[in-house]
Amino acid sequence: MAANVEDVIMLLGDSLTQGGWEPNGFAERLAYVYNRKLDVINRGMSGYNTEWIIPIFEQCFATQHEQQHVPKVRILTIWLGANDAATPDTSQHVPRDKYAANLAKLIRMVRDPASPRYSPATKVLLLTPPPVNTHQWRVLREQDGGSLDRNFEATRSYAQAASDVGAAEGVPVVDLWNKVWDACGHVEERLSEYLWDGLHLNQQGYAIVFDEIIKTISTNFPELHYDNLAPVFPLWDRIDLDNVPAALTKRSIFPN
Amino acid sequence: MAANVEDVIMLLGDSLTQGGWEPNGFAERLAYVYNRKLDVINRGMSGYNTEWIIPIFEQCFATQHEQQHVPKVRILTIWLGANDAATPDTSQHVPRDKYAANLAKLIRMVRDPASPRYSPATKVLLLTPPPVNTHQWRVLREQDGGSLDRNFEATRSYAQAASDVGAAEGVPVVDLWNKVWDACGHVEERLSEYLWDGLHLNQQGYAIVFDEIIKTISTNFPELHYDNLAPVFPLWDRIDLDNVPAALTKRSIFPN
Numbered sequence: 070m071a072a073n074v075e076d077v078i079m080l081l082g083d084s085l086t087q088g089g090w091e092p093n094g095f096a097e098r099l100a101y102v103y104n105r106k107l108d109v110i111n112r113g114m115s116g117y118n119t120e121w122i123i124p125i126f127e128q129c130f131a132t133q134h135e136q137q138h139v140p141k142v143r144i145l146t147i148w149l150g151a152n153d154a155a156t157p158d159t160s161q162h163v164p165r166d167k168y169a170a171n172l173a174k175l176i177r178m179v180r181d182p183a184s185p186r187y188s189p190a191t192k193v194l195l196l197t198p199p200p201v202n203t204h205q206w207r208v209l210r211e212q213d214g215g216s217l218d219r220n221f222e223a224t225r226s227y228a229q230a231a232s233d234v235g236a237a238e239g240v241p242v243v244d245l246w247n248k249v250w251d252a253c254g255h256v257e258e259r260l261s262e263y264l265w266d267g268l269h270l271n272q273q274g275y276a277i278v279f280d281e282i283i284k285t286i287s288t289n290f291p292e293l294h295y296d297n298l299a300p301v302f303p304l305w306d307r308i309d310l311d312n313v314p315a316a317l318t319k320r321s322i323f324p325n
Numbered sequence: 326m327a328a329n330v331e332d333v334i335m336l337l338g339d340s341l342t343q344g345g346w347e348p349n350g351f352a353e354r355l356a357y358v359y360n361r362k363l364d365v366i367n368r369g370m371s372g373y374n375t376e377w378i379i380p381i382f383e384q385c386f387a388t389q390h391e392q393q394h395v396p397k398v399r400i401l402t403i404w405l406g407a408n409d410a411a412t413p414d415t416s417q418h419v420p421r422d423k424y425a426a427n428l429a430k431l432i433r434m435v436r437d438p439a440s441p442r443y444s445p446a447t448k449v450l451l452l453t454p455p456p457v458n459t460h461q462w463r464v465l466r467e468q469d470g471g472s473l474d475r476n477f478e479a480t481r482s483y484a485q486a487a488s489d490v491g492a493a494e495g496v497p498v499v500d501l502w503n504k505v506w507d508a509c510g511h512v513e514e515r516l517s518e519y520l521w522d523g524l525h526l527n528q529q530g531y532a533i534v535f536d537e538i539i540k541t542i543s544t545n546f547p548e549l550h551y552d553n554l555a556p557v558f559p560l561w562d563r564i565d566l567d568n569v570p571a572a573l574t575k576r577s578i579f580p581n
Binding site: 125 | 366
């Protein structure tokens with residue numbers, strides 16, 4: 070790596086990821102707890118499906134040759150499906166099998182030793198899309214002169230497909246669909262406690278996302294939990310003042 | 326640039342910058358409005374003074390040779406002085422003249438064509454440290470068994486020194502000291518409306534920081550205001566669907 074110094078957490082996804090920079094969004098909260106340890110890079114593209122995100126990811130994730138020059142991606146979250154699961158009459162729709170194949174393709178781009186972007190230092194987390202509150206979403210769509218373009222059961226089915234891909238690929242799954250569904254007591258109308266418009270998460274929804282990501286890191290990659298990483302540069306009251314500037318040289322985030 | 330794709334806003338500073346990742350902190354708000362246009366890289370180091378930050382910056386900011394491989398820093402905020410202005414009995418204290426010289430050195434590292442880190446694409450903003458509420462800070466220090474290590478007039482004087490450096494170097498200054506001082510009606514006790522502990526900004530304080538940074542960008546580098554930049558990848562409803570994946574190729578953030 071040439072400069073900028075810190076390795077990164079890359080968040081790949083759609084509007085749910087893009088909105089992570091809202092106050093108390095999951096990107097903001099990750100950036101806060103990983104401050105001075107890992108940078109957070111948000112590659113959430115509102116409205117995108119897995120089909121459109123593949124060429125984006127190919128441009129955002131360094132090839133093996135390029136990896137020596139850029140910060141290492143230590144954690145990669147892949148969170149798509151909310152748009153793939155749109156009704157088949159929309160341009161965003163991607164059939165369920167194709168969606169699953171695209172997720173597997175994204176994962177293998179990073180984890181397959183034969184891939185040009187193979188990156189053994191990168192830990193992948195796969196998130197399932199949250200349930201849709203069609204009662205809320207229908208009202209907003211109709212106010213905009215459109216019609217309902219999401220389906221509760223379809224999103225459930227796409228979330229299950231994502232979980233199956235994670236299991237088949239050996240990648241930990243953050244099963245948001247079920248976590249949010251459990252949180253609202255399996256009552257679709259009560260999803261409004263976690264979704265501000267029926268599709269997008271509010272702060273309570275993002276709290277579940279953040280908590281579940283951290284739990285999944287703790288369980289599967291405890292060495293990457295923020296409490297187990299050291300800051301790249303020392304805390305100010307630990308600087309060896311007799312040895313400046315050498316004491317201020319970049320250090321590994323992994324304690325000895 | 327090899328990958329990761331977006332150019333960046335780099336925030337260099339002390340705890341006031343580090344805290345920018347708090348909800349509604351200025352880093353969070355910049356990341357939100359510059360989403361899909363510029364990434365935000367927080368290089369705020371709590372407790373650091375200008376003396377300690379120089380070797381840090383040398384490691385974080387690419388040399389000319391390295392710059393081809395890493396994202397360009399389009400905007401660099403330099404915001405130091407809150408610790409330099411600590412009382413002379415502390416390890417954090419840096420004499421005022423040395424503080425001013427260090428700020429000039431940081432600026433010239435980027436702007437002097439003879440510097441190894443010369444980067445004409447980088448626009449520098451210099452922020453003055455905010456005023457200190459010694460009434461608040463003293464209570465907290467004494468609770469911790471310490472004594473008052475900040476001085477209202479010293480911080481004012483350091484803020485003035487930073488403004489003078491900005492003027493001399495031809496770099497726009499975000500004069501937070503005066504903006505916050507004006508906001509509280511020139512009454513030190515009322516600084517508690519903007520500082521949660523007498524030294525560090527709360528959400529109301531960060532709102533001033535964010536607003537003043539955006540105003541300063543609008544005035545001095547309007548081409549870098551977020552409204553004048555295009556997203557690196559197209560909005561989903563503007564994707565030329567007959568031309569995928571070519572339509573999803575990275576584009577300049579500067580509209581033609």
